[in-house]
Amino acid sequence: MASVKINNNRIWHGIGASSGIAIGQVKITDRSRVAVVETSVExxxxxxxxxxxxxxxxxxxxxxxxxxxxxxxxxxxxxxxxxxxxxxxxxxxxxxxxxxxxxxxxxxxxxxxxxxxxxxxxxxxxxxxxxxxxxxxxxxxxxxxxxxxxxxGQKQEPISAIDGKVIVVAHDLSPADILQIDKTKVIGFMTDMGGKTSHSAILARALEIPAVVGMERITGEIEDGATVIIDGATGTVISNPDQETFREYLRRKQHYEYVERELLKLTDLPAVTLDGHSVSLKGNVEFIEEVPSIKRHGAEGIGLYRTEMLFFNRDSLPGEQEQFDAYAAIVREMSPAPVTIRTLDVGGDKILTDLNLGDEMNPALGVRAIRLSLRQQETFKTQLRAILRASALGKVRIFFPMISGVGEVRAAKAIVEEVKAELRAASVPFDEQIEIGVMIEIPSAVIIADLLAKEVDFFSVGTNDLIQYTLAIDRTNEHLSSLYEPLHPAVLRSLKMVVDAAHAAGIDACMCGEMAGDPEYLPILLGLGFDELSMNAVSIPRVKKILRRCTRKEAEDVAAHALTYSTAQDVESYLKSVIAARFSDSFD
The missing domain is CATH 1.10.274.10 (PtsI, HPr-binding domain)
Structure with missing residues (x-):
């Protein structure tokens, strides 16, 4: 990743992995790859x-x-x-x-x-x-x-041995490296390798250490001991900043830390509008180490616990006890707050060799999620047994991903009942009244939302996939990123249909996609009537701040007006005008 010079500042742009600004001296740590020479042997x-x-x-x-x-x-x-x-x-x-x-x-x-x-x-x-x-x-x-x-026989300096307030620069950092970091000494890090969902990035966010990853060649381009600024939100890195830049980022750092402190004051305040309407704000998690952060930021529970991480990087599937131990740990940690567990959401393109699915031409539209669970029923039952056993330890909800029709819901619920009967017969405790929901992320589910609502206890909208499938846009394709539009009229109309169907049946309409954690979308989502929004930890107080500053009636008017526009650009312009008029000081 090439650097540029602006006013004598050398600037790189990587992937912002963990928010925060750190200013300090570079400490290059040797985490380079081992040079291997392949040789023939007798x-x-x-x-x-x-x-x-x-x-x-x-x-x-x-x-x-x-x-x-x-x-x-x-x-x-x-x-x-x-x-x-x-x-x-x-x-x-x-x-x-x-x-x-x-x-x-x-x-x-x-x-x-x-x-x-x-x-x-x-x-x-x-x-x-x-x-x-x-x-x-x-x-x-x-x-x-x-x-x-x-x-x-190549040794590495342990991260724990680093002294002084420094910003670590390395080719890559392992989870063991990150967990050895003393935050009084290592104030941030940047790496050649990694992405936003790499383990180093996830742990950096969990431990709240500013980090920029995926910088490709930073270890070879920056000098040991250089003064550096890293912005973990934007992915910007500046070495040897001039006095003006230094002062500007010092001001930004102080402002960021002030805003964070102020937002954390909202942690114990209710997520309620000025006219008394409550919305449940929950957290999305994949690992137990994320739980302290979502609790610290005021989550009222877990709205999405992704279970896939238990199944990756292995050639045999996790057994019931291993899964139970993982689910139980999170349920205990969150109790008495609820934990909503999504059943396995993977497909034939994932590294699960025990499933023997073979190659698929289009895995995104293939045997994945609930389709896979219904085909691999023993694997599904093992997971359900573990979840149901964990439900005896605290409030647990289950929901099924990628539901396209009522038949899938009924088939999945029938398997849940089989597992319940097995547990009863073995005198294994579980929550007899455990709630069951479905993810709404396929257009067919939106269209028959009224029929699905009669079968379950709640909906959870997965906006990432719903937008992708509704607009036929691969959100990972950089050439199509401009067409990935959360405010597209088709998306907004779909969200309204889902909420209306849920409320007509007397069940909650929840959302757990990225859209839920963007405070700019809060007026529309509140106005459409969502009962629960689940997001990453740092978004919770930001969304709560906007929520506590508006009325439900005001939000309903915003949503109704947004639904009259013909293009996403028109909706976005309107929404920006609303934010500028009512909430501009809430978007620091």
């Missing part, structure tokens, strides 16, 4: 190479286990799931078996074989459409690099 040397692989794997496991113990002693258990993922990868039969086979068949050294395996896995991940899943390639690479370092 047949007689193959057992030696296999033993080298085995010992390097064992040393890597020992290192991670020791780190896990040290981190648990300092931080507790809530942040260790990422390290457990890496420990599981070190036992992965595909990783070990493939590498061993290459050594034996190709007669090459262990590090060369391991690099070949990594290349195959990276190729596999690069073909996955979902950004979150593509980023799991980084986990495999991190684990392989740890094994390679053990093979060649």
């Amino acid at each position: 047949r007689s040397e193959i057992p030696f190479e296999l033993e080298r692989l085995k010992k390097a794997l064992e040393r890597a496991k020992a290192e991670l286990s020791s780190l896990k113990q040290n981190i648990a002693a300092k931080r507790g258990d809530e942040h260790l799931q990422h390290i457990d993922t890496h420990l599981l990868l070190l036992d992965d039969t595909m990783l070990i078996g493939e590498t061993s086979a290459i050594i034996e068949i190709e007669s090459i050294n262990a590090e060369g074989a391991l690099k070949r395996t990594l290349h195959k896995l990276k190729e596999f991940f690069s073909g996955i459409e979902d950004e979150y899943l593509r980023e799991r390639s980084a986990d495999v690479e991190t684990v392989v690099e740890r094994v390679l370092r053990n093979m060649v």
Whole structure:
């Protein structure tokens, strides 16, 4: 990623991974990839190479286990799931078996074989459409690099040894690295690798450390000890800033921290309009380490717990007990607030080798989500048993993704009833009155929302996919990004149909897509009548601030007016005029 010079400031733009501004000196930490030379070996040397692989794997496991113990002693258990993922990868039969086979068949050294395996896995991940899943390639690479370092005897300075207030610069940082960060010493970081959904980015947000990732070559372009500014919201990095720039970003940093402090004052205040109408604001989570942050920002519960992370980066499916332990930990942590758990939302393009689905021409429209669960009923029942058992520990709701018709809902509910009967027979406690909902993210579900509403206890609109499917836009395609329009009249009309159908049936209309967390959309969503909005942690107080400054009647007028426009651009212009007139000082 090339830098530019503006007024003698050298500026880069990466991916803003974790909001906040940090100003300090660069500390370059060697996290570069191990240079591997592939060499041929004699047949007689193959057992030696296999033993080298085995010992390097064992040393890597020992290192991670020791780190896990040290981190648990300092931080507790809530942040260790990422390290457990890496420990599981070190036992992965595909990783070990493939590498061993290459050594034996190709007669090459262990590090060369391991690099070949990594290349195959990276190729596999690069073909996955979902950004979150593509980023799991980084986990495999991190684990392989740890094994390679053990093979060649290359040591790394631990993050915990860093002294002084610095901004760490590295090729990449592993979850173990992030969890060793002392925030009094490391005030931010930036990396060559990574994306917004990489584990390093997720942990940075959970721990509230300003971070910029995906900078490609920053480790080779910035000097150790240089003064640097990083803006984790915009992804901007400025080295050796001039006095004017330094003062400007110092002002921004102070303002950002002031706004954050002020917003956090809203944490314990109710999410209620000026005329007394309440909207439940909840958090979206994937990992238990995100729970403290959503609680700190005032979430009234979890509106979307994505369970997919339990199924990734492995060649065998998680068992009932493993799933129960994960769900139970979050339910206990959130109790008495509710946790809404989405059943498995993956498909044939995901790394779940036990499912044996084969390749699909168009995975986005293929066997995924509820379609997959209904085809793989034993896997579905295992997950449902774990969720239902967790429901005995606190308030839990279940909802099914990618519902396209009533038949799917009835089939899924019938399986839930089978699992309930099995648990009753075994005297296993669960919530007999557990609520069941569906995600509305396909146009067919919108059109028959009135029929679906008779079958379930709540709707949850997944706007990311609903917009994508309604407008036939691949939201990951950079050439079509301008056509991804949340305010498109077709989208707004769809949202109104869903809310109206839910309320006519006496059930709640919820939203858990990105649209829910954008405070600019709050007047329209409130006016349409959504009962619950679920979002990332930092958005909660921002949305609450707008909510507490308007009336429901005012929002209903805004929504009704927005529905009269013919284009997304017209709706956006109107909405901006409303915000400028009523809420301009709330968008700092």
